[in-house]
Amino acid sequence: MTDTLQKFLFENASVRGELVDVSETWRHVLARRDYPKAVKMVLGDMLAAAALLSANLKFNGVIVMQIHGDGPLRLLVVECDSELNMRATAKLAENAVIPDAATLEQLVNANGEGRFVITLDPKEKLPGQQAYQGIVPLDGESVAVVIENYMLRSEQLDTKLWLAADDNVARGLLLQKLPREGGIGAPGDDLSTWERTVMLASTLRREELLTTDVETLMRRLFWEETIRVFDPRHPQFLCSCTREKVGTMLKMLGQEEIDAALQDLGKLEVDCDFCGQHYEFDSVDCAQLFVGGSPEPLAAANPVKH
Ligand SMILES: [Zn+2]
Numbered sequence: 001m002t003d004t005l006q007k008f009l010f011e012n013a014s015v016r017g018e019l020v021d022v023s024e025t026w027r028h029v030l031a032r033r034d035y036p037k038a039v040k041m042v043l044g045d046m047l048a049a050a051a052l053l054s055a056n057l058k059f060n061g062v063i064v065m066q067i068h069g070d071g072p073l074r075l076l077v078v079e080c081d082s083e084l085n086m087r088a089t090a091k092l093a094e095n096a097v098i099p100d101a102a103t104l105e106q107l108v109n110a111n112g113e114g115r116f117v118i119t120l121d122p123k124e125k126l127p128g129q130q131a132y133q134g135i136v137p138l139d140g141e142s143v144a145v146v147i148e149n150y151m152l153r154s155e156q157l158d159t160k161l162w163l164a165a166d167d168n169v170a171r172g173l174l175l176q177k178l179p180r181e182g183g184i185g186a187p188g189d190d191l192s193t194w195e196r197t198v199m200l201a202s203t204l205r206r207e208e209l210l211t212t213d214v215e216t217l218m219r220r221l222f223w224e225e226t227i228r229v230f231d232p233r234h235p236q237f238l239c240s241c242t243r244e245k246v247g248t249m250l251k252m253l254g255q256e257e258i259d260a261a262l263q264d265l266g267k268l269e270v271d272c273d274f275c276g277q278h279y280e281f282d283s284v285d286c287a288q289l290f291v292g293g294s295p296e297p298l299a300a301a302n303p304v305k306h
Contacts, residue, residue, distance in 0.1 A: 003235045004214050005055055005084060011226035013193035014178035019171075019214045020051045020235070022086065026170035028237035029088045032276045036092075038102040039073055043090050044165020045143040046078045048172030050088075051235045052161065053118075053147070054080040056176075061122035062240075067138065067146075068115045069108030072096035076108070079274075082123075085238035087274040104142055114138035116146050118154075151176075160198050164209040171209050173217070175201055197225070239275035246270050246279045251289045258286050 005020045026044055035043065046065055054063040060082045067076040075091040092098070098107070108114040116138050121131040134154050140146035144161035151159040158177035164170070177194045200221050212220070218229075250258060250268065261268055268281040281289075 005051055005233045005235055006214050006218065007055060007230040007233075008218070008222075009228045009230075010193055010197060010222075011228060013197075015194050015197050016056075016176050016178055017197070017222075017227075018052050018055055018174045019217055020048055020055075020173075021169075021171050021214050022047050022051050022235050023169045023171065025086050025235055025237040026165065027168065030167070032274075033089070035090055036098040036102075037100040038098050038107060039076075039090055039092070040167065041165050042067075042073070042104060042107060042143060043076055043078070043088055044170040045163040045172070046076055047086065047088050048163050048165065048170045049143060049147055049161060050078040050080040051084060051086065052172050052174040054082070054084065055233070057082065057120065059120065059122050060124065061120065064117075064119040064121060066117040066119070067108050067143075068117065070113035071107050071110035072098050072102075073107040077274075079240075080235070081240075084233055084235035085240070086235055087237060087239045089273045091273075104138070104140075104146075109138045112137070116150060118150065158194065160201065162201060162204050162209060164206045166210055169210050171214070173201060173204065173209070173221075197222070200225075239272060239277065241272040241275060241277055243279055246272075247281070247285075247289050250281060250286070255290050258289070262286060 003020075003022045003024045005018060008017045009015070010017070026047055029043070029047065030040070046067070050063060050065045053065070057063060062079055062081045065078045069075065072093045073090065073096070074093050077090070078086070078088040080086045114137070115135055117133065117135045119131050119133045122129065134150065136150050136153065138146055139149045142163075144163045147161055148159050151157045157179075160175045162173040164172070175197055204217070204221060209217070250270070258268070262283050267283070268286065270279045270281075271277070272279070
């Protein structure tokens with residue numbers, strides 16, 4: 001069983017759609033760490049949403065979707081790159097007790113301090129280019145609504161999302177009204193198509209999304225519409241952690257801190273939050289990190305030549 005992302009376009013209209021099934025990827029995430037039921041639903045929704053949003057990105061890089069919470073759930077992270085390689089993790093507050101029926105607000109926005117963050121990080125940056133980051137308050141009672149509000153405010157794009165996740169399945173549907181281009185369709189046509197397709201999709205219940213495959217959903221919802229369907233793509237779980245990246249992270253702690261930790265523990269052990277990969281650095285490995293001296297932060301931060 002492979003995961004599927006199906007893009008489509010409504011003929012004569014400026015509306016695009018995507019259906020995604022990331023259940024296999026989702027089971028990889030859950031195989032490494034189990035989460036309380038309410039957390040699973042939010043993280044699974046985010047996984048489906050990240051695949052849907054990244055499918056329309058026009059750059060080679062990674063989209064990172066995060067929720068920073070102020071309640072029992074501290075952090076949710078989902079990453080998806082241009083090849084639809086995905087990974088996800090969540091961090092709970094210490095000793096957090098999370099009821100099955102906890103709402104998004106109770107989980108991550110108990111004091112109104114929760115934040116939704118989207119980062120677009122190109123793989124090969126042009127000189128001076130940085131990752132783009134959008135940070136907004138958690139405006140909405142579900143992941144879908146939070147993202148819809150974000151897309152409207154930050155990207156000026158009318159977007160509708162239907163997301164559903166449980167222990168086994170994570171699926172989603174996206175509809176987006178494309179910026180109107182001259183000469184397409186009759187005047188007002190895109191508006192009515194937008195409203196019609198949103199109405200059709202709104203008949204979709206969570207249970208139906210969880211129990212129906214992408215192909216059947218497409219037929220069931222839009223059988224009366226003329227649709228251009230693109231070749232399906234296949235998201236998959238793949239963690240981008242490497243020993244080198246862990247080493248870089250350790251190096252950023254500074255030699256003093258590393259030496260103190262080595263003194264206490266004999267060696268440093270790091271487990272990847274996303275895939276569980278275990279990394280060990282003994283004193284020789286740590287010494288290697290600092291070979292060639294410390295990086296030169298001034299030169300790196302200020303590449304201007306005089
Ligand atoms: Zn990893």
